Amino acid sequence: MAANLGLGSAQFGGDYGISNTRGRVGEEDVRQILELAADCRILNIDASHHDGDVERILGRNWPFPSPFKPQIRTLRLEKGLDWLESRLRRSVDHMGLVRAHAALVDAAEDLTGPEGDALWTRLEKLKADGLISKIGISATAADQPVLLAQRFKPDIMQVPASILDQRLVRNGAIKTLAELGVEVQIRSVFLQGLLFLPREALPANLIPIGPHLSRVRRIMAESGADPLHAALSFALNLEGVSTVMVGVTSAAELRAIVAASERKPPRINYDAMALSDDVALDPKQWFADLGEQATRRLVRVA
Template identity: 90%
Template structure:
């Protein structure tokens, strides 16, 4: 059974995504996006307080009664558990809701620290009180999400996966999470827009993967697919995935995503499209000054 679409909201709070040329989404556009999402039964909405004023933007613009299943995220633990709980309660309040569908631990390293068990216990308390319905973890490939899942037994896990980043598919993590009865969401299915960025616009740290990205697009074209259709087909048909989170900057973009998701999946060599370059798979390094190490890498790959 194919996964369903969910909506990320990072673009509602800032200029998110390497191929985003429109900047932060205006509130009129947010309202149109949410109305379209409701009409299309795209109900999972991922809200993050790290991205500007997203929670209040959502609260001001979605229909009431809201059909959505909003997800909130924890802040870091530096200010203590009492403050973290207070902030989660404000997150729900900012969205004009009585409860949130889920709360996700935003940084998995918080769970691996000395206060990890106490953090999880606090979230279980909030679940018991009815402030949230599910507890989840947002993890990266480096966080070893399967080990986290076995230790904390979350209701859901959100991890990155895409045509370009197939690490958690190939090592069996996504399938194993689903086998544990965990709801699996995937994000970064366009790898923050890298899939759509013209080769000539790549930042210096990504120049080495330019030839691979060109090959991927050529393979898609030869298979009768465009990057949007191919990316969604790959993500929505991954075994064990429940929800595919996507981000948009306009209702038109969401309309295109919905249309592409309803098309028949192309027959492509998915395995051959995966990136292995560590810098390309880590957006935090795309614009970093990698110094001598980056210079050696550019020479080696070129």
């Protein structure tokens, strides 16, 4: 069974995405996006308090009663568990709701640290109290999501996967998570817009992957697919995935995504599209000063 679409909201709070030329989404656009999402039964909404004032923006603009399943996220543990719980309660209140569908641990390293078990116990209490219906973990490939799932038994795991980043597909992690009974959500299916960025617009740290991106686009063209259609088809048909989270800056973009998701999957060599470059697969490094490491990458590619 194909996965469903969910909606990320990072663009509602800031200039998120390397190919985002529109900037932060205005509230009228947010309202139109949410109305279209409701009409299309795109109900999972991922709200992060790291991105501007997203929670309040959502609370001001979605219909009531809300048909959506909003997900909130934890902040880091530096201020203690009581403060973290208070912040989660405020997140729900900011959105004008009585409860949230889910709460995700935003930084998996908090769970592997000394207060990890106490953090999870606190989330289980909030679930028992009815503030949230499900608890989960937002993880990266480096966080070893299968081990986290085996230890904490979350309801949800959210991990990155795309035609460019196939690490958790190739090592079987996504399939294993589903077999453990975990609801698997995938994010970064466009790798923060990198898939759509012209080669000449790549930041310096990504110049070494320019030839690979050109090859990926050539494979798509030869298969009669565009990047949007190819990326969504790959994500929506991954075994074990329940929800594919996407981000948009307008209702028109969401319509295009919905239309592409309903098209017949292309016959395409996805294996040839996977990246193995550690810097390209980590958006935190795209604009970092890599010094000699960047030089070595350029020489190696050349």
